[in-house]
Amino acid sequence: MKLNKYPYLVQNEIFDNMSFPSLFLLSCDISKFIEFVNRWKSGEAYQNLEYLKIRIVSHDVRQDEILNAIEAKHIDAQKTPLTHPLPRRYTEYTKQPNTDPIINHSYVVRESDNRVASFLIAKFWNYQMKLSKYPSLAQNEILDNMSFPCLFLFSFVSKSMKKLIKSSQLQRFKSIHSVEYDCCDWLSHYFNICYQSRIKETFTYAQKKETENRDKANRTDHFSLYVSGYIIDFRFSEYKSLVTTFHPYEKEHIIKSIHNYLISLIGDYMEYH
Template sequence: MKLLRFPSLVQQKIFELMGFHSLLILSFCSKRIKHLIQSLQRYRWKDIKFVNYSFVELNEIHITVGFDIKSERIYLFPYKGLVTNPMRVFGMDPEVSCSFDTRLCGSKYTYNTEEKQRVVQGIHDYLYQFFGSSIDYEVESMETHLPPSLKNINSSRIKVPQNTTAEQLEACFTASPNQEYIEIGGHFTGNLCPNSVILGTEYLRIYCSAMHGDDILLRFRGKRLDVGQASFHDSTIVRFLNDWRTNKTFENLKSLLINSYDYKNYDAGKLLQDVGIKKMSQSEGILRLTWQMRLLYSTFLNFPRPPHRKWIPSAFESRDYLIRDGDGEKASVFIEDHYVCFAVWNGSSCVTNHTSDKPNY
């Protein structure tokens, strides 16, 4: 039965009646079939929000294709023996070590771990070409070693393994240096390369216990920074506030959230005394600032209620604010216990609250 000879309405109906995995496998059959699926099913791909490459334990790789209200998973299992690709899965050459898992054909594949980089890049190239560049491509790593560096990635979450050097961590971003969102955790010690691309990312979230985050804060060049668990010297916080106020650095910065948990408590009176802080009066009320912080789509993957999302609201209230020299830009500051919060008014939603007595986070 020559599928390519059917009228396109019939072809379209057949594709519509096929599930995601069958359609993907069908696309491996030939370039013409692949292009046909692409052109006739384009409307179906419009619902795709993201593709997430998750490197989990023991070299397993889970690839999630997240549609508006559902998701499809592709599993790659490591195999130590010889793996060849006679069926050219994901359009890769026959000698690439990736193939259908013969026991569980459909969503499951096997690959040789020695060719991990080549296999994952090959799959990513195929999906990128198949679904287009308008969706988010994410890398997530929870392994005991760092993930391969892939091209055209928008966001990453990396659980840094023990004894990782700054150079090794930096190498994860070589192929996609300009990512929109990066999240670093695990055994991250705070050491980054001098001109690290991580510090230039628009949205950065860092979790690192028992370390000082001073260097990260002072060298951050992006838009929004959230730091959890790390502590900061008082002098660093003061320098940051003064540098912003005097228009010296941090011209892109829109918000900063520090939560040092039990590692440090900050004294607002001491930190704000020499930074030129202004205070809203009782009659002016308290300003509540709200903004959206980036996350990986996969963060909410297992939440019961779709749709998938990549933004999470952040907010705090404060009477204290700074006025920047030169352009008069204003930013609110809130320091209490283990929290340091800072947000520029232009870049946040600002609502004055007249009922609340005490500012809060």
């Protein structure tokens, strides 16, 4: 049974009668998506919708243009993003339920009752270069060539990726002598990976949110990750360094969460300072 084989009106009828709060459309026509959102905004259908994610196929369409078309608002980097519990129906096939919440910064308000729904637009997966289709030696070689910040972020992509990183990078992780949390000044804190070869690699530095330029605070290049039980905001600096942004009161949580995550990723056999 393929939903897209049904006549268009029947598809609409099926959607209208759906009551689940979260919906993921793997590929969708942009006009259909905008119509979908407008029907929700006008209260015609999908009353319980809380979160909608679509993957767009076209490379010509910009994500911010679509968000503008549906009059989406953006939660700036100073505020906590919307989170939604992961619906159980999408986790049935996994052995262990994925309990990580969905985190999103873009939302639309339904004016009639001020109900808020999150909307996330992502590009369609690049089926031409699925990493899983590479020979396993090539997968390892690619991971070998990634910097630690890249590996750190890549480990959040999926649980199986984290597992692959842990197993393939064992040698690299064993060569780590210590992990340093360097609070060198009140503006920023550095997280350094120190190798036995005395090479030190800063994998991220944390910067207080209030020190960021207010004009830049609304930028959409921030992304949030669920790091060992705590939602942390990240962005890249102009030099593509990984930056963690936080409020002063979050400092302890941030360090503890990153510390716990690093233990789960690279192990606890090195020193942590």
